[in-house]
Amino acid sequence: MTMPEDIAAEGQDMEQIRQAVRALCADFPGKYWRQKDRDREYPTEFVTALTKSGFLAALIPEEYGGSGLGVTHAGAILEEIQKSGCNGGACHAQMYIMGTILRHGSPEQKARWLPKIASGELRLQAFAVTEPTSGTDTLSLSTTAERDGDHYVVNGQKVWTSRAEHSDLMLLLARTMPKDKVEKRTDGLSVFVVDMRKALGNGLTIRPIRAMINHSTTEVFFDNMKVPAENLIGQEGKGFRCIIDGMNAERILIAHECIGDGRWFIKKATDYANERVVFGRPIGQNQGIQFPIARAYAAIEAADLMVKKAAAMFDAGQPCGPEANMAKMIGSEAAWQAAEACMQTHGGFAFAEEYDIERKFRETRLYQIAPISTNLILAYIAEHVLGLPRSY
Ligand SMILES: Cc1cc2nc3c(=O)[nH]c(=O)nc-3n(C[C@H](O)[C@H](O)[C@H](O)COP(=O)(O)OP(=O)(O)OC[C@H]3O[C@@H](n4cnc5c(N)ncnc54)[C@H](O)[C@@H]3O)c2cc1C
Numbered sequence: 020m021t022m023p024e025d026i027a028a029e030g031q032d033m034e035q036i037r038q039a040v041r042a043l044c045a046d047f048p049g050k051y052w053r054q055k056d057r058d059r060e061y062p063t064e065f066v067t068a069l070t071k072s073g074f075l076a077a078l079i080p081e082e083y084g085g086s087g088l089g090v091t092h093a094g095a096i097l098e099e100i101q102k103s104g105c106n107g108g109a110c111h112a113q114m115y116i117m118g119t120i121l122r123h124g125s126p127e128q129k130a131r132w133l134p135k136i137a138s139g140e141l142r143l144q145a146f147a148v149t150e151p152t153s154g155t156d157t158l159s160l161s162t163t164a165e166r167d168g169d170h171y172v173v174n175g176q177k178v179w180t181s182r183a184e185h186s187d188l189m190l191l192l193a194r195t196m197p198k199d200k201v202e203k204r205t206d207g208l209s210v211f212v213v214d215m216r217k218a219l220g221n222g223l224t225i226r227p228i229r230a231m232i233n234h235s236t237t238e239v240f241f242d243n244m245k246v247p248a249e250n251l252i253g254q255e256g257k258g259f260r261c262i263i264d265g266m267n268a269e270r271i272l273i274a275h276e277c278i279g280d281g282r283w284f285i286k287k288a289t290d291y292a293n294e295r296v297v298f299g300r301p302i303g304q305n306q307g308i309q310f311p312i313a314r315a316y317a318a319i320e321a322a323d324l325m326v327k328k329a330a331a332m333f334d335a336g337q338p339c340g341p342e343a344n345m346a347k348m349i350g351s352e353a354a355w356q357a358a359e360a361c362m363q364t365h366g367g368f369a370f371a372e373e374y375d376i377e378r379k380f381r382e383t384r385l386y387q388i389a390p391i392s393t394n395l396i397l398a399y400i401a402e403h404v405l406g407l408p409r410s411y
Contacts, residue, residue: 033091033092033095036092036095036096036099037095037099039072040074040095040096040099040100040103041099041103043068043069043072043074044099044100044103044104044105045103046068047062047064047065047068047103047105048104049104049373049375051064051065052104052105052106052375052378053372053373053375053378055233056232056233056378057372059229059233060233061109061184061185061235062106062109065105065109065110066109066110066185069100069110070110070113070139071139073085073086074096075110075113075114075139076114076136076137076138076139077092077093077096077114078090078093078114078115078117078118078121078268079117079121079133079136079137080121080133083129083130083133083134083137084133084134084137084138085133085137089330089333089334090268090271090272090330090333090334091327091330091331091334093114093115093272094271094272094274094275094326094330095275096114097111097114097272097273097275097276097279098275098276098278098279098282099279100276100279101275101276101277101278101279101280101282101283102278102279102280102282102283102286103279103283104283104375104379106233106382107276108181108232108234108276108382108385109182109185109234109235110144110182111272111273111276112143112144112145112146112181112182112269113136113142113143113144114272115265115268115269115272116143116144116145116146116190116265117132117133117136117143118264118265118268119190119210119252119261119262119265120132120133120143120212120252121133122261122264122265123210123252123253123261124252124253127249128212128249128250128252132188132212141187141188142182142185142186142187142188143186143187143188143189143190143212144181144182144185144186145180145181145182145183145186145188145189145190145215146180146181146189146190147177147180147183147189147190147191147192147213147239148160148177148192148262149177149178149179149180150162150175150176150177150178151176151178151238155391155392155395156411157192157259158198158204158205158208158259159198160175160192160193160194160208161175161194162174162175162176162177162191162192162193162194162241163175163193163194163195164191164193164194164195164209164211164246165195166195166248166255168248169247169248169249170245170246170247170248171193171195171211171245171246171247171248171251172243172244172245173191173193173211173213173222173241173243173244173245173246174241174242174243174244175193175240175241176238176239176240176241177191177238177239177241178228178238179228179236179237179238179389180225180236180237180238180239181234181235181236181237182235182236183215183225183235183237183239184225184227184235184237185235186215187214187215187216188212188213188214188215189212189213189215189239190210190211190212190213190252190262191210191211191212191213191246192208192209192210192258192259192262193208193209193211193258194207194208194209195207195208195209195255195256195258196256201256205259205260206256206257206259207256208256208258208259209251209253209255209256209257209258210251210252210253210258210261210262211246211250211251211252212250212252213244213246213250214250218244218245218246221244221245222241222242222243222244222245223239223240223241223244224239224240224242225237225238225239225240226238226239226240231381231384232378232381232382232385234385266343266390266391267329267333267339267340267343268333268343269390270329270343270344270346270347270390270391271326271329271330271333271339271343271346271347273347273350273351273386273390274322274325274326274329274343274346274347274349274350274351275326275330275350276386277322277326277347277350277351277353277354277383277386278319278322278323278326278350278353278354280354280357280358280379280382280383280386281315281318281319281322281350281353281354281356281357281358281383282319282357283379284315284354284357284358284360284361284376284379284383285312285315285316285319285357285360285361287361287365287374287375287376288312288315288357288360288361288364288365289303289312291364291365291368292308292309292312292364302364303364308363308364311356311359311360311363311364312357312360312361312364314356314360315353315356315357315359315360316357318349318352318353318356318357319353319354319356319357321349321353322346322349322350322352322353323350325342325345325346325349325350326346326350328342328346329342329343329345329346330346340399340403341399341400341403341404344391344396344399344400345396345400347386347390347391347396348393348396348397350386351383351386351387351393352387352393354383354386355383355384355387358376358379358380358383358384361376361380362376362377362380398410398411
């Protein structure tokens, strides 16, 4: 198989990357994912294969052992994973969480963590932002980190911290100054790298949440958990800014996953519409079956344009908040449209586990809610792009 490093040297041939991902995914068919889903098991074999192939290190610069590719290429990897019927949600964060260290970490921090993340020796795929009470209102989060000599003491709780049980490190956003003492709303939060191998049982507790999909998501509790001061990323109190550009990368990459999901649903629906004969003819001969699939196809193609635009802007270092958000919103809605069309095309068989549709249907629904819900994207566009009054 062609390795991503080789591909980078060969002029970053996108089609070669896509082919290599498809070849890897062929070893993980629907049967594999059905069992994992049923038993709520982590897809360790799949994640190990992706790690060994180097795909998860696509965004890490070559000097730290990665492939030094952009979001455009990393997105293509995730799109192909989803298009092959696999689920990148188990490990996609290993690709992008490290971006906060890469862009805002000190040279020592980069040298300490990035090569091991690139090789897969260290997993940094837990991102602890959401809290039960503050929800989407990130600036109201209440987990605190208080400086005490050469370390910080963390107290509080996070929810929906995905993959925490399958990660060595966690990127944590915590409050280092009370909300009513900060000059700017976005100040007072700080980002830390938590070494969970040391913290577990020493102030850190992780509890799995059984959810609608197999996403290894958890709630985490901090009870006087100590984090060395050297694990603070960037400036104390300026952490929100450190995670915001990473959030654009996350949204663009997840938008690629939506495009992949959408293409999987459309292929599945089209194949079945051609094969299934009822009333003496293929159901796909009926416009009532054809049109929703065709409409979903058009929506996915249109969303793909926005996703590609957002990725290109991110890779060019241009501000791309509106594009990243629109890509995620339109992508997730187009994927859902395709899911609906696929479900309806399959009739009763869509409910049978062995068709994988009900599983993918549940999985793709997530992306209208996480990592950011559609309403919040609309509010962002209304305020920051259209100049309407802030609504929240
Ligand atoms: C499976 C899963 C995995 C996740 N993984 C992670 C993770 O790894 N790390 C992490 O930090 N978080 C994670 N999340 C959390 C996710 O980012 C949040 O669930 C999401 O951002 C929405 O926040 P909330 O659930 O608190 O909803 P709330 O903020 O309570 O909002 C509920 C609803 O109200 C709407 N709403 C709220 N305020 C407004 C407003 N002003 N105007 C209009 N509508 C509004 C929202 O759009 C939403 O539809 C995950 C969630 C899930 C379900």
